[in-house]
Amino acid sequence: MSIVLNKLKSWEGFLSLILISVILVNSLNSESFLSIDNQVNLFELSIEKIIVALIMVFIILNAEIDLSVASMMGLSACTLGLLVESGIPMIPALGLCLVIGAMGGAFNGYWITVFKLPSLVVTLAMLIGFRGLARVLVEDRSIRVFPSWFESLGQQPILGPIPLSIIIFLGLLILALIILQFTGFGRYVYIIGINQNVALYSGINVSRVKLILFTASGFISALAGILFAARLGAVRGDMGLSFELDIITMVLLGGVSIFGGSGSIYGVILSILIVLYLRNGMSLSNITGHVQTGVIGVLLILSVLIPNLKKMIQDFWNQRLK
């Protein structure tokens, strides 16, 4: 009993409670909420964001941030459109986009590890840089050139009702869980996040870990951009604009500390579900636009406020007891 109680007191427990209430309210509000179609749809509508959120967990755990992810998504989607339009076959074009993603990510990592520049600054610059490049590449138009197999891969289910993008997400989720919980690399990620100097003096190759993470972040973002292009069947320069905010919101709401070192993938899974279900529930109740954005915003503020309040109250009591 006390174990259950302790679990409920943790952040994950708190999120689970919110999640359960969101699911309850949604199911009562709309009969279509629990339908398989709707469940698949609500994941599909945000699949690119939640895929990138998985790698963002690693980056933020490492006490870094990558603001350039959404711009990289746009850049990779636009590059793909442009390459295919200029007659390059689909498969090499896809490969090239992923390489560009990894290189862009490594470029971020290079400035952060070699020149010790803050990731906030470097990736902010690349947020503008990648987006600018995407816009320059396709100019003010949309490109719609993809072969039908590519579009149906992005739009049609391939396993029962489940489309490829959701399978990729689940695969990456399991991979992220394993790496973070059961490998030495995962432990390095946490230790560097807790205290970079300690990690350095313990003989951890901090730069190498960071470089790997940022390269992976670029790669995954490019992959998400490709999936985005397949889902919409057309690309344009503003694809994924300001998605980075939603992605970071999900990770922080999941209890990952913005200062690094603490948080878990489980919490992020819960927060992803909360955000998606809340959005979907509001849409099904015909609440759109600014109200929807506002509710998610309030949720984020609470997610930062509540742990701090809790700590303040605890400290206060502890002092009284002394």
Place this chain on the structure above:
Amino acid sequence: MFYRKKITLVILFTMLIGSIAMGHTIAKKGLRADLVLMPKFLGILVFDQANEGAKEAHSEMKNPGKLLFLGPTPENSVAGQIEILTTATTQGQDGIMISNNAGDQIAPAAKKARAKGMTVVTWDSPIPSSDGEQLFIAQVDFNETGTVMADMALNIIGPSGGEFAVLSASPDASNQNAWNAAMKEALKAPKYSKIKLVDLVYGDDQSEKSYNQALALLDKHPNLKLIMAPTTVGIAAAAKAMQDEGLCDKVKVSGLGLPAEMVSYTMNGCAPEFALWSFVDLGYLSYYATYLLATNQIEGIVGETFKAGRMGYYTIEKDPTRDKGMRVLMGPFTVYNKGNVEASAK
């Protein structure tokens, strides 16, 4: 033998007359259809006006179903439109009217909606490829828009000629693109040879961005005589920018604007002439077409004629501005100037 042929002909002829007469569909009232009207995004006056028109038609039809007005926020327009369309499909809405701001990116979601038996009609701005769309309710003929814009430019700049620039909405609003293309085409005629289009910029239908873009145009082109903004947001922002900078004598503003928003600029000479159609009527007509399609009273094929309440008869035709796709053309334009703007602004 001969008689038989004659009889056959008579029968065929009667059938033909009959089919034409039957083609004039007059809407049956009281059928249930849950419909959604989706603007490009929320907070734009003309879309609210379209909603007024749709509501008017909704109560006329005594439709026991619901009419919803759902739109995304401006920053989230593309993803938001796709999300609303997808959710509407899940909810089992009977029809949706889309002012498309997502280009062809909305086509997959529209096709899925069609596959579920939902009626998909676009208005104001169509799906460029027309994939997933049954019908487009065109406010005016897109080629005519080009000529009207070119004529206004010529009128304002004058016979001595000069430079002008276009301040458009977003790069993927297909209506805007079609109009700009039509205007460029119209400008090729010899009578426009002295007016020169020097730039095309986008203000994303956001007031502040449009305002800044208008000012940036002046820095880039010191000899600019006119800013042509085929968007109600852009034209008002540009006129305000010129007024704030005290430049109305030098640089005029024209395009597509709302009399209520433009009246002061027209009277003080910043925007001597602009054009528009009624968005209330556009919403009204879109509702009729969508209601008739959703309740299976029309099929949505070329040649069908239906009655849209107080607005009279309309015929579905092939859309000449797109390769595939059908349209219902509303029209016409009203050109506003000092003479008529005050009366229309009320």
